[in-house]
Amino acid sequence: MSVMSSPSSVEPRFARIAAIIGDPTRARMLGALLGGACLPAGEIAQAAGVNASTASGHLAKLIDEGLLAVEAQGRHRYYRVANGDVAHALEALSLVAERPAGADKWQREPYRSLKFARTCYRHLAGELGVRVYEAYRRDGRAWLERAGLDRAAAPQGERDAYPCLDWSERRHHLAGRLASSLLDHFLERRWLSRAPQSRALRLTPQGRRSLLELL
Amino acid sequence: MSVMSSPSSVEPRFARIAAIIGDPTRARMLGALLGGACLPAGEIAQAAGVNASTASGHLAKLIDEGLLAVEAQGRHRYYRVANGDVAHALEALSLVAERPAGADKWQREPYRSLKFARTCYRHLAGELGVRVYEAYRRDGRAWLERAGLDRAAAPQGERDAYPCLDWSERRHHLAGRLASSLLDHFLERRWLSRAPQSRALRLTPQGRRSLLELL
DNA sequence: CCGATGTTTCGGCGCGCAGCGAAGCATTTC
């Protein structure tokens, strides 16, 4: 018998985080911010359907555990998802939550739109995200140039561009700094536009012409 | 105002799963099985430090949510992690749980051993896992042959071999069917051996000679 | 300054759920 602390007592580092995410109200808060938005406490409270005071408590916990970051501006406090790892963990959980039952739900709203294209933190996910990843993997930096991306955006290390398992597709899309630049780029050029009140992204007419050509 | 259910009410699919994982006892159970082992209910109860009846209830929930799978054999019921996605989600959560504080803990046991090499479900993780992934990414199937792997193990689709973000290294290691075969291969050849009561893997003298040469 | 707005702190209520022990069911052993 070893004296060293048993693995059973060291493991549940993930338990704290999971417990934080596991509360339905906090989960709704995270969901509201998962699109990459920066929202003040009041709006988050409303989105989650709870009192301001209740929300405040939850937000404090989410900050404590490093899931959210906050920036004070005047009398507002703007909350956002702390980093890409958090978004990645939430997508990974969503993937597990995907029960085989109800496979046809992807045909209906609001899943249909989310499946086609959505933001995941600051990058692109969904069918479109997967296709972008495929194209990038096939042609590398040449593809980035063809898409009109600044060459400063080219990935340096592994953490600048890495694959992230996509919840709806069960395949990978691109994550990391490069992926953020790419999404910004698509939005600036109006190839994609954000749907209101949702993480869904829509392909604009320009996007249909320009972006699809690249895939 | 659209009538369709708002995104805030559709999102928390991940909440259910997180809530299940978030309970400390259930987390210990998952931790005990994360090494890839197949354990009977009684042993899991003991590892988690709870009554058999308490454990039984938890195990039922873990089954219900698809986190564990079970196989009856005589009067025993053997539980195991249901699939790689679950392991992936747990590693992703662990990554988030990694607080910047206490960065020196990796120097001490039991973290030191886990950081070097460990099982993650059925594949190899930790420093060694990352290095294996690098080598495979560099040389592709040629590396697999050099490692003495049967060519039947070569990956077919994307899901056979995909990168998984490593909790301790913050870089990727290899996951998927290929990774499972690879780990089996290493264990069969006695290049690696399982530490008792832990997910940690140890490099054997043969492993030091043969495996390190390949990296 | 003073009232309005946004946010956090505090106190108290109530539900949900993890925990145990005892009893029930299944399977193996002698």
Next chain:
DNA sequence: GAAATGCTTCGCTGCGCGCCGAAACATCGG
């Protein structure tokens, strides 16, 4: 068949924590 072992079901108890409203604290506008 009876006793032993492994696991699950049931009923109960207690604590933790999410919830709200009221009040305190901050910041902005006039």
